[in-house]
Amino acid sequence: MKIKPVHIVVDGPCPNKCPFCISKMNSLNNVLSVDDVNEKDVLKRMMFARQNGFNVLCLTGTGEPLCRDSLATTTNLLLLNNQLKEEMRFNWVEVQTSGACSDGRVVDELMRLKVSVVGISVADPFDDANNAEIMKAPEKNQFELSGLCRSLKGKCITRLIINLTENVFAEKKPSHLLKRAEELGIDQITIRKLLYDRSSDSYHNKWVRENAQCNDIFADWQEFVQENGDPIFICSNGNIAYDINGFTIMLDDPGSRAVPDKAEREIGTLIIRENGRCYTRWDYEGSVLF
């Protein structure tokens, strides 16, 4: 079996203003207005993905898929999936959030809609105040990571997605993060090196260049997982999942993913974007399929 994800972009604003925001780096130029996108457009593409062997439905956002303005869309997409015939339905359903709006009511709603994995994307998993500071979260959207993990525990798989920054990880070793993961009771950890464009001087690119190159920190992690982990499986993007002390750990360096012959021989990811159309790459609008 291959793990083949289809990402659906839930269009909507995000209350945070992360200086490393990947969504802003990969926003579309020719976005249709939300009114032009209807459920039939999205459903058609979800079924296309399913018919072509894609087996993971991942709801992510140009903003925050669980905040007020996008939660209705997230709910509708999950309902659409649940209404599909069993053989067409995605059973592995993942929602990625910054945690900004995920209170107990939202968690209950996700579980009712049969979400199986919740990915919480943070900059500082050790200190909520510093996490809010880096992600520039307004006071009303700040949250307690341990509380959110507690409310999810036992109901679904919880993945902590760490956006690596010098500020947090210059002093923290892999062993510190594993201890913290144990305290939080999460199941999986993704360590993500932040992506930037060397040729651009935009605010985001400059910030990542100055605060989050993290080459040495990422290299320490690579050494750590190779020495202490057992490789379990390879994802469609080439990342290897390791088991360490019962945690699934994945290192993600989007800038160094191998692309055979530049173009892909086999499409490993599908993205249904905020205009309702289907793409194979986040970074190329020319990857649109239909």
Ligand code: SF4
């Ligand atoms: S939480 Fe995500 S979408 Fe929101 S600003 Fe940060 S990176 Fe961008």
